[in-house]
Amino acid sequence: MADAKPERYELYYWPTIQGRGEFVRLALEEAGAEYVDVGRLSGKEGGGEDSIQGILEERRRGPRPFALPALKLGDTVLSQTGAILHWLGPRLGLAPPDEDGRAWTLELALTVADLVTEAHDAHHPIASGLYYEDQREEARRRAADVVASRIPRFMAHFEAALHENPAGSDYLVGDELTYADLSLFQLVSGLEYAFPRAMKVLSSEYPLCLALQARVAGRPRIAAYLASPRRIPFNEMGIFRHYDELDAPAR
Amino acid sequence: MADAKPERYELYYWPTIQGRGEFVRLALEEAGAEYVDVGRLSGKEGGGEDSIQGILEERRRGPRPFALPALKLGDTVLSQTGAILHWLGPRLGLAPPDEDGRAWTLELALTVADLVTEAHDAHHPIASGLYYEDQREEARRRAADVVASRIPRFMAHFEAALHENPAGSDYLVGDELTYADLSLFQLVSGLEYAFPRAMKVLSSEYPLCLALQARVAGRPRIAAYLASPRRIPFNEMGIFRHYDELDAPAR
Numbered sequence: 001m002a003d004a005k006p007e008r009y010e011l012y013y014w015p016t017i018q019g020r021g022e023f024v025r026l027a028l029e030e031a032g033a034e035y036v037d038v039g040r041l042s043g044k045e046g047g048g049e050d051s052i053q054g055i056l057e058e059r060r061r062g063p064r065p066f067a068l069p070a071l072k073l074g075d076t077v078l079s080q081t082g083a084i085l086h087w088l089g090p091r092l093g094l095a096p097p098d099e100d101g102r103a104w105t106l107e108l109a110l111t112v113a114d115l116v117t118e119a120h121d122a123h124h125p126i127a128s129g130l131y132y133e134d135q136r137e138e139a140r141r142r143a144a145d146v147v148a149s150r151i152p153r154f155m156a157h158f159e160a161a162l163h164e165n166p167a168g169s170d171y172l173v174g175d176e177l178t179y180a181d182l183s184l185f186q187l188v189s190g191l192e193y194a195f196p197r198a199m200k201v202l203s204s205e206y207p208l209c210l211a212l213q214a215r216v217a218g219r220p221r222i223a224a225y226l227a228s229p230r231r232i233p234f235n236e237m238g239i240f241r242h243y244d245e246l247d248a249p250a251r
Numbered sequence: 252m253a254d255a256k257p258e259r260y261e262l263y264y265w266p267t268i269q270g271r272g273e274f275v276r277l278a279l280e281e282a283g284a285e286y287v288d289v290g291r292l293s294g295k296e297g298g299g300e301d302s303i304q305g306i307l308e309e310r311r312r313g314p315r316p317f318a319l320p321a322l323k324l325g326d327t328v329l330s331q332t333g334a335i336l337h338w339l340g341p342r343l344g345l346a347p348p349d350e351d352g353r354a355w356t357l358e359l360a361l362t363v364a365d366l367v368t369e370a371h372d373a374h375h376p377i378a379s380g381l382y383y384e385d386q387r388e389e390a391r392r393r394a395a396d397v398v399a400s401r402i403p404r405f406m407a408h409f410e411a412a413l414h415e416n417p418a419g420s421d422y423l424v425g426d427e428l429t430y431a432d433l434s435l436f437q438l439v440s441g442l443e444y445a446f447p448r449a450m451k452v453l454s455s456e457y458p459l460c461l462a463l464q465a466r467v468a469g470r471p472r473i474a475a476y477l478a479s480p481r482r483i484p485f486n487e488m489g490i491f492r493h494y495d496e497l498d499a500p501a502r
Binding site: 066110121127142157160165 | 333338381
């Protein structure tokens with residue numbers, strides 16, 4: 001009997017945070033793909049933290065995840081958010097058909113990922129393994145730079161990418177939604193959660209990004225997802241954390 | 252008259268450091284590709300810092316670099332080291348033919364890039380825009396974690412990737428050289444420069460990575476490149492910097 005091609009994606013990610021896994025969740029949700037968020041299953045169903053930890057620790061020939069998120073489809077195991085999205089894009093109808101367009105989509109997603117790392121390091125500038133409270137002073141210094149210099153620089157880039165898209169400013173790449181748009185939606189939403197005052201002050205400088213964020217939020221499948229219990233709320237265990245003292249000063 | 256397809260790559264990167272541009276330089280050198288390192292040309296030849304800064308600042312429709320390195324070929328402009336390497340890989344014979352293999356190669360290069368960022372943040376944990384001397388105390392704390400926790404974790408991953416490669420342990424992906432191998436060569440070389448004591452202590456734990464590093468260094472085109480003035484020496488303006496106080500303590 002020939003094996004049927006497996007069609008159900010398995011996402012391995014921490015069950016209590018959006019984190020980097022959210023970029024993959026959004027792509028799967030927008031496409032209406034059949035997938036299991038393994039970490040959020042019960043232990044009885046083969047899920048939970050042990051199960052997702054297991055994929056990092058099991059002995060495995062060939063490709064192996066360094067960290068989560070990881071995505072499985074049949075024998076294929078992928079990790080690194082950008083690589084997962086690039087691989088998923090054409091399968092889910094979330095990447096342009098041409099190679100240069102695909103490279104540009106990947107570039108944008110990797111640039112989103114760079115600011116995600118900086119948003120993380122704003123509250124953990126010394127070590128991921130230490131508590132926030134053990135690096136609070138350093139976090140104040142780092143976050144001040146992230147808010148004053150880094151977020152504006154990245155947001156100006158995404159705004160320019162939208163403004164200079166020859167196919168119009170509704171999407172980052174061409175005239176259809178890609179995973180880069182979903183990633184920018186998530187980035188802006190996370191930054192608004194973590195740094196509400198800073199983002200409010202900046203908001204007049206990137207109207208196209210905000211319009212894109214609203215456009216993505218309004219897509220039927222994304223809207224249904226955001227309203228569902230599958231969307232984990234932002235919280236202070238994730239990558240985007242709201243600590244009032246790290247936001248821009250109140251005016 | 253039909254336009255001939257342009258065959259000469261233009262690399263845009265800072266002329267005084269290896270930095271992230273070095274991962275692209277190594278791929279072009281290994282392939283014997285015709286390329287110009289624009290930043291290293293004289294001003295008369297259209298090169299220099301102004302010229303490479305220009306590509307970041309010029310008004311441009313369509314894809315635009317957020318940061319350097321950027322690569323041009325005809326009308327194509329790419330940035331983000333991982334995206335550049337993924338795009339170049341098949342063109343230069345430095346990527347496997349199958350899609351899953353290409354995803355794995357990209358994954359490995361992105362994981363190398365993650366540790367490169369951490370190696371940078373070891374000396375600049377607060378802000379890239381500040382001098383090292385202005386974040387020296389924070390750098391000591393961050394570097395201690397990078398040396399004690401992060402480098403061993405990443406190196407264990409690359410060692411396992413070599414060990415568990417079904418095609419043998421000479422290369423990371425399949426049985427031929429890819430840009431992932433060149434990237435790991437550069438990573439290990441940079442870490443040895445920045446943290447010589449730490450890397451010496453750890454070296455018995457990743458013999459396959461060290462064998463790969465030597466194998467890459469011995470390839471005729473790479474050996475010729477490393478011996479040439481085109482290879483900029485490591486220095487304290489780059490990403491991998493040697494500050495004795497950030498290395499593991501002397502024993």
